[in-house]
Amino acid sequence: MKAKSFLFVPSIFPERFTKALQSDASQIIIDLEDSVEVAKKEVGRKNIVDFSSQCAKNNDKFLIRINETKSKEFQKDLSLISTIKESNGIIGVVLPKAQSYEDIDMLSQFELPILPIIESALGVENLDDIARHPSVLALSFGSLDMTLDLNLQEGEGKNFILNSIRTQIVLKSTKYNLLSPINGVYPDIKNIDGLKEDLIFAKSMGF
Numbered sequence: 001m002k003a004k005s006f007l008f009v010p011s012i013f014p015e016r017f018t019k020a021l022q023s024d025a026s027q028i029i030i031d032l033e034d035s036v037e038v039a040k041k042e043v044g045r046k047n048i049v050d051f052s053s054q055c056a057k058n059n060d061k062f063l064i065r066i067n068e069t070k071s072k073e074f075q076k077d078l079s080l081i082s083t084i085k086e087s088n089g090i091i092g093v094v095l096p097k098a099q100s101y102e103d104i105d106m107l108s109q110f111e112l113p114i115l116p117i118i119e120s121a122l123g124v125e126n127l128d129d130i131a132r133h134p135s136v137l138a139l140s141f142g143s144l145d146m147t148l149d150l151n152l153q154e155g156e157g158k159n160f161i162l163n164s165i166r167t168q169i170v171l172k173s174t175k176y177n178l179l180s181p182i183n184g185v186y187p188d189i190k191n192i193d194g195l196k197e198d199l200i201f202a203k204s205m206g207f
Helices: 014-021 038-058 074-087 101-105 121-125 127-131 143-149 156-175 192-205
Strands: 006-010 027-031 062-065 090-095 114-118
Touching: 006 014, 014 027, 014 038, 027 038, 038 062, 038 074, 062 074, 074 090, 101 114, 101 127, 114 121, 114 127, 121 127, 127 156, 143 156, 156 192
Parallel strands: 006 027, 027 062, 062 090, 090 114
Antiparallel strands: none
């Protein structure tokens, strides 16, 4: 499953799922985490179940981003994956705030490719353990949450730290024969020139 771009779609907006499939994005990721408030996560899960049935008929494929392993929502997300796996629509799971081999192992029962997001100091410390898990397809970098976890301030120092982490992610991806890692989001959506510059820089690093 090689992809140049991923499009996140909040699971509470099912009317956007098909439109996302028709976009130029290589893959779509239906999100149950940050874009969905707790009170609406169950609605999001139902939407995913319904969409998965539709995908089985149309042979469409998608990934889902679930909640982190320490979340109260995690077990519900595991039940969701178990429900929809047989439809063959789901082709991978994005795991936020991955911090250990054991985090990945909680999903290995489904025999689906896992894309862990590295977004904390502990995740970086355990990067070897995460990357060597046989279920891991590619690493992803959560630069925004990493910035918060490390309490980084705007400036050259912040960029230096984040790029150092990017370097480690690229090195571990190569070491463990993973697909090219996925860069973090670019938050300044109105700054097209800045986005292009960030994309070119990340690609030159191996993302």
